[in-house]
Amino acid sequence: MPARGRPRAYAHPVLRITDARTGEPVEAAPARRGLTRVEAHVPGFGAGSLRVVLVADVLLRALELGGTPVWAVLNAEREHPQLRAGVAALGIRPFEDRRDVGSGLGEAQILHVVAEGGARPDGVRIAVAPVHSEEPGIPEGVDPTALRLALLSRRRDLPVTLDAAALDEARATLVRWRRAVAAWAQRPSRPIPDEARARLRSAWEDDLDVPAVLDVLTWVEAEDELPDGARFETYAYADRLLGVDLTRELGTLA
Structure with a gap:
């Protein structure tokens, strides 16, 4: 159900998303369909970081389905090959490294996907709730697409528990x-x-x-x-x- 006070989706032909800074819905795509940068902010490797990047990936897909050109950027506090490997295993598109990109490329909008209580960049922030899991990444023997579905089965503002039951259901x-x-x-x-x-x-x-x-x-x-x-x-x-x-x-x- 839509959150109280949030305009219903059919009243707006574009994706609207809640800004964690203000609690208000904003249009995720600019009216003129200019380039939108989606920047995922993670501290390093872990199930919570994978969920942040996964939410960014789905946001990119939604924007593209609406005809918005997008640019994916990963802002990690430290480089971690396991994070990159986990991102690839989950079928997430490659993200450019934040340290390798410049500014002034004419983005119409920048959307920051962050963990709850994590990075606080200026601009629109899309908060992602934590993951409770005994494994830091993809559990051994688990189909990565089942893990992806398990993470997508809960709203991003609700915590996810990745246990055997959740993975078996997915x-x-x-x-x-x-x-x-x-x-x-x-x-x-x-x-x-x-x-x-x-x-x-x-x-x-x-x-x-x-x-x-x-x-x-x-x-x-x-x-x-x-x-x-x-x-x-x-x-x-x-x-x-x-x-x-x-x-x-x-x-x-x-």
Whole structure:
């Protein structure tokens, strides 16, 4: 549900996101569609840092889906090869190192994604709640996309507990959805239903509410009247935001 006092997403055709400095919603994309820099601030390696960069990655994807040119920058207090390796394993795009970039490149807006209680840069700040996990990074033997889904299954302003139950649930969901997508792909393609597209866009444009996006996919999966081809196109479209490889099993069914 939208936070009290927050304008409903359908009243604004662009992504609006809460600025942690003011508690007020701001437009994440400038009206003139100029370059937007998304800068992730992390102290080093750890599950919380991976979540910060993951939120930045999803924000970049949402902006691109809305037609906004973006630039990804990583601002780490210290270089850590494990952080870069974890970012890559989670399917997060490469971020440029903050120490290697200059200023004055004509950004229309800079969005700073930060851990709660962490860095406090000037400008719009998007705060990410902590991760409670016994492992600092990706647990051994865990599908990184299952970890990605587990981290995305909670709103970014709520803490995440990465335990065996959460990871097993994410893995089981991915197995079910990937098998369903592979089966739906064998049916004639159909356009994404208007209601499904509108609900997806309303979800992620309303303060980047990724759990609401997952709820839409659950609805699409269960809605009897939707053609399988439309289900497939909806899941493929949503995965452009989620990045959990929902089409991985295509061609595996006899």
